[in-house]
Amino acid sequence: MKKRQYSCGLDAAVDxxxxxxxxxxxxxxxxxxxxxxxxxxxxxxxxEKMLIQQLREMEKAGLVDRKVHEQVPPKVVYSLTSFGDSLNTALIPLGEWGEVHMETIEAIPRD
Known part of the structure; x- marks a missing residue:
């Protein structure tokens, strides 16, 4: 398997x-x-299809933990790993920036 190479930390985070x-x-x-x-x-x-796909990718990346409780009907619970929590913490300032600039962003013409 080929190791991924990134040009900077932002490149890795966005991946x-x-x-x-x-x-x-x-x-x-x-x-x-x-x-x-x-x-x-x-x-x-x-x-539903996209949610399943995204959760699988996030679990594979180590961001999310999936716990299956053996019962009828089956119960599956998702939670953040410490790795996922650290990424979420890093995204908080980006969300705050978006809140401050939401009107400007909404006004940007889209194709």
Whole structure:
């Protein structure tokens, strides 16, 4: 397997959290462990297929822990690992910047 090489720390961080949904899922899991259905309801606009894909990628990257409780019906709970929590902490200033500049960002013309 080829080792990834990055040009800077931002390049590496964006590789881990890239895409629309991962940062939103990290933020939601920051509030505590969540079941799959809770995540689907709380992250507006995400499809079930995309949620499954994103959670699998985040678990593979070591950001999220998936715990299966053996019961009927099966209960699966997702939570942040310490690695995921540290990334979430790093994203907080970016979210604050977005809050401050939201009106300006909303006014940017889109194609």
């Amino acid at each position: 881990v959290v890239g895409g629309k949904w991962k940062a939103l899922l990290l933020w939601e899991l920051h509030h505590g462990p969540r079941r799959f259905g809770e995540l689907r309801r709380r992250v507006a606009g995400i499809s």
